[in-house]
Amino acid sequence: MSMRTVISNAEVDGRLVSVVIEDEIILAIDDRAPSGEFSAIDANGAALIPGLHDHHVHLLAMAARLEGVDLDALEDADAFDRALTTAAASAGDGWVRASGYDEHRHGLLDCHRLDVLVGTSKVRVQHRSGLAWVLSSAGLGAVLSDDIPTGVELDANGRPTGRLLRLDAWLAERVGVSAPSLQKIGAQLSSFGVTGVTDATYNLGAGRAELLRQAVQSGSLPQSLTLLGVNDDERESVEGWATVGPVKILVDEVVGLDVDLLAKHIEAHHSVGRAVAVHAVSRAETVTVATAMALAGMMPGDRIEHGSVLPTDLDSLLAAGGVTVIVQPALVSERGDHYLEVVDGEDLPFLHRAASLLESGVRVAAGSDAPVTSADPWLAIAAASTRTTRTGQRLGATERVPAATALGWYLTDPLDPSGPIRRVKVGARADLCLLDASLAEVLTDPNASHVRNTWVGGRLVYS
Numbered sequence: 001m002s003m004r005t006v007i008s009n010a011e012v013d014g015r016l017v018s019v020v021i022e023d024e025i026i027l028a029i030d031d032r033a034p035s036g037e038f039s040a041i042d043a044n045g046a047a048l049i050p051g052l053h054d055h056h057v058h059l060l061a062m063a064a065r066l067e068g069v070d071l072d073a074l075e076d077a078d079a080f081d082r083a084l085t086t087a088a089a090s091a092g093d094g095w096v097r098a099s100g101y102d103e104h105r106h107g108l109l110d111c112h113r114l115d116v117l118v119g120t121s122k123v124r125v126q127h128r129s130g131l132a133w134v135l136s137s138a139g140l141g142a143v144l145s146d147d148i149p150t151g152v153e154l155d156a157n158g159r160p161t162g163r164l165l166r167l168d169a170w171l172a173e174r175v176g177v178s179a180p181s182l183q184k185i186g187a188q189l190s191s192f193g194v195t196g197v198t199d200a201t202y203n204l205g206a207g208r209a210e211l212l213r214q215a216v217q218s219g220s221l222p223q224s225l226t227l228l229g230v231n232d233d234e235r236e237s238v239e240g241w242a243t244v245g246p247v248k249i250l251v252d253e254v255v256g257l258d259v260d261l262l263a264k265h266i267e268a269h270h271s272v273g274r275a276v277a278v279h280a281v282s283r284a285e286t287v288t289v290a291t292a293m294a295l296a297g298m299m300p301g302d303r304i305e306h307g308s309v310l311p312t313d314l315d316s317l318l319a320a321g322g323v324t325v326i327v328q329p330a331l332v333s334e335r336g337d338h339y340l341e342v343v344d345g346e347d348l349p350f351l352h353r354a355a356s357l358l359e360s361g362v363r364v365a366a367g368s369d370a371p372v373t374s375a376d377p378w379l380a381i382a383a384a385s386t387r388t389t390r391t392g393q394r395l396g397a398t399e400r401v402p403a404a405t406a407l408g409w410y411l412t413d414p415l416d417p418s419g420p421i422r423r424v425k426v427g428a429r430a431d432l433c434l435l436d437a438s439l440a441e442v443l444t445d446p447n448a449s450h451v452r453n454t455w456v457g458g459r460l461v462y463s
């Protein structure tokens with residue numbers, strides 16, 4: 001038996017209508033409420049918009065952060081020290097996992113500083129970028145054998161410093177991560193009106209893909225899922241529960257940049273019909289990636305993830321190639337004060353650009369990069385439209401965009417993030433977000449508290 005829901009008095013594209021949902025689909029849009037048996041919701045004139053899609057998240061890291069020590073909220077080294085000492089005191093033989101470590105606020109960290117805080121406890125601390133870990137000596141002892149992989153930093157005497165770079169999957173195998181529950185993450189996303197996410201985790205691997213599959217198929221993660229970290233030869237393995245997006249590629253200035261090699265990688269993916277999503281943050285990285293893309297040739301769907309420092313010289317190249325930059329506007333609010341202190345003066349004008357990219361014809365869409373920033377897209381929309389930091393300073397005021405533009409960055413198709421805005425229309429999948437006021441009103445005060453109901457594929461997942 002099919003399930004029918006009617007949302008009456010809803011503002012859709014500026015008109016007051018009744019929207020009829022049947023099963024997964026929008027069946028009809030009428031000027032008057034239809035009769036018959038259905039479950040009805042009166043929108044009271046508030047806006048009904050397509051569900052939001054976050055184009056860049058890391059789901060398992062989000063879930064893991066909820067379960068470990070969250071360092072991101074801690075403002076200084078003293079608070080950091082206290083949090084780890086306390087966590088280690090009650091850890092027993094198990095691991096202490098902490099994430100959100102930030103060297104600028106929490107101070108430099110190696111195994112020696114950790115050992116002073118946690119003694120013989122096994123502790124692993126993840127850098128806020130997600131790309132590095134610092135382990136206590138006991139932690140190192142538990143995961144290292146004689147065969148030390150690249151990425152384990154060694155001091156002048158050849159002894160590990162505790163710092164591990166880009167060894168996330170390697171470490172996960174050795175510490176035997178228990179599956180973090182995605183239920184809370186799914187519920188949180190639903191409360192923001194988010195009905196789909198693109199997981200941008202690099203090289204997801206069978207183990208982590210399996211955790212995501214279980215979360216999707218059990219319903220604990222109701223959002224539709226697009227994956228970047230699936231290799232070209234693994235694409236069939238996610239059929240039926242996720243969509244394969246472009247393939248995630250990492251470049252890292254610290255490890256070394258090789259334009260020709262990167263261009264070859266991009267070409268190889270393109271040759272099997274796969275677009276690329278290349279992580280590039282610093283000026284050197286974005287220049288390298290844009291140059292490599294120009295060498296390899298670009299294909300529809302190619303993306304630059306972050307593009308945090310993006311010199312304007314690259315605009316014409318990116319615009320002509322149709323590359324989409326996936327921006328994180330929330331960083332302006334959450335990290336802006338810090339950027340104003342530490343970012344090179346000559347990089348500041350190119351930091352987290354938005355309006356000037358659009359003016360140059362560069363395609364833009366947005367993702368939170370959660371847990372690096374909050375997964376709340378409304379915070380990001382507010383930050384994009386005000387460019388205000390936490391302490392009220394302005395970062396790149398000329399890069400402001402209207403809140404409606406920023407909202408549009410979340411209303412596109414996951415495979416065409418900077419393409420047409422999805423619409424509430426007959427025949428469309430019923431991924432919907434009902435607000436508590438007209439769209440114009442909500443956009444003057446972008447805020448997740450305006451989200452009243454969320455449906456994914458016609459199923460009510462938040463009210």
Ligand SMILES: [Zn+2]
Pocket residue numbers: 056057058200369
């Ligand atoms: Zn990311």
